Amino acid sequence: MKLKLGRFIAAFYAFFLLMEVLRELLRSSKYVDQFVSEPWDMTLLVLQSSVLFLAYAICTYLYLYYQYQKRAKWFHVLAVFAIALGIIGLRYLVEEVIIKSITGYGNYYEGTTAYYYIADNLYYAILYTLFGVAYFFIFYGQFKERRQRQLELENKKTELSFLRSQVNPHFLFNMLNNIYSLINMGSDKALLATDRLSKLLRYSLYESDEMVTVEHEVQSIHDYIALQELRFRESVQTTITLDPQSIHHKILPFVLMPLVENAFKHGEVTDANHPVRIAIKAMGEYLDITISNKIADKNKDEVGGIGVENLEKRLQLTYGDRHVFERNIEDGQFIIHIKLPTQ
Structure with missing residues (x-):
């Protein structure tokens, strides 16, 4: 004063x-x-x-x-x-x-x-x-x-940074282990994996504080899935349905990443009859996001990890009561439904 x-x-x-x-x-x-x-x-x-x-x-x-x-x-x-x-x-x-x-x-x-x-x-x-x-x-x-x-804003920024810091090192550690294994086996995929990882790291470093377009966020998901495919002998089954009207809307960065990561960690991702489904569409003043995956038999009692919990907190800190975050289990499918304001 x-x-x-x-x-x-x-x-x-x-x-x-x-x-x-x-x-x-x-x-x-x-x-x-x-x-x-x-x-x-x-x-x-x-x-x-x-x-x-x-x-x-x-x-x-x-x-x-x-x-x-x-x-x-x-x-x-x-x-x-x-x-x-x-x-x-x-x-x-x-x-x-x-x-x-x-x-x-x-x-x-x-x-x-x-x-x-x-x-x-x-x-x-x-x-x-x-x-x-x-x-x-x-x-x-x-x-x-x-x-x-001002204090609430600073606390909000600090908590958001803390939540982000919990996700990124965990993801990076896993990917570096995968690339190390590829290099150790002499696989030609090591170079492609390194390129994909560099794009994700660039996204993480330079898009950590500002809102990003849906198109940008989805591209990071493609890179992430491409890296995850290196871990599986069978073909990874994923479908991404993207409404063209939604691609230019802006959202909090790394909204999709922890959900897709959770699907790979706790779900069955190689079943062609039950692929990991990601659907994004614009609905008036809201962006509607739905991600579903088949729950793996070994993870029946544990379908949501720290990434999902952290994302829920980040959305609450950023959007408050203006967003919807729902998670359900239906017919062996773990479903997360999110509605985010577009303005």
Whole structure:
């Protein structure tokens, strides 16, 4: 929260003109006549009063600005009360001692008691001290709200980065092991696998924070599937149905990857009658994504891994209540259905 005294003083004088000058002008025509007959004297009187009233407000505001977070609330009440009494004393010194000694005139009649002077000044003390208090808390509340939003955003970014960091090294470790095996066997596929992996790493490194197009995301899936095919002796069975109207929509990167990876890890991916199915289509303001795979017999009790859990958290952090994430098991198929907003 930055200290902006210029803005504070401008707000004070707007308040002062409304509460004092305009009120007097509307209440009595004599006040207008005084300004007309004695413009210089009346102007000096208004400026004198405004400066003294400003002291109430600005001292309270500055005290709260520098001390509010350092002391207990009860102490602030006493401090603000002490400031008000101090300014009343300052006003007496200026008007009834200094100015009176120069001009011969004070703001109060001769014989005014200290009790009457303090009581008479309490109205202005309370009014302009409360202005300083109100001004501080209005902008302090806005400052706290902005800081809270910023903190939530930073926490969101940190958690997203953490979730991403859990997925990528795991995937990279598996792929490097596959390529190592190909090189060890002297397979010609090692070069192709290295090229595919480099594309995926480039995608992971340079598309980690921004939204990406569906077309870009699907291309990374093709590269991933091509790498996974190297692990299987039988042909990998996958079908990707991509709505042409959806390819330019943007989504969070690595939405499809953990789902496809999960299918390869927990599903049966070589059954031609039950291929891994990926369907993406645009439906108005939403993008509809469905991925299904046959559950492998050995993984009947474990169909969703850390990748799926992390993806669900990432989507919640990014899209909040604007998305749908559903997972079901039907006829031996593990199905994940996702709806993401396109705007």
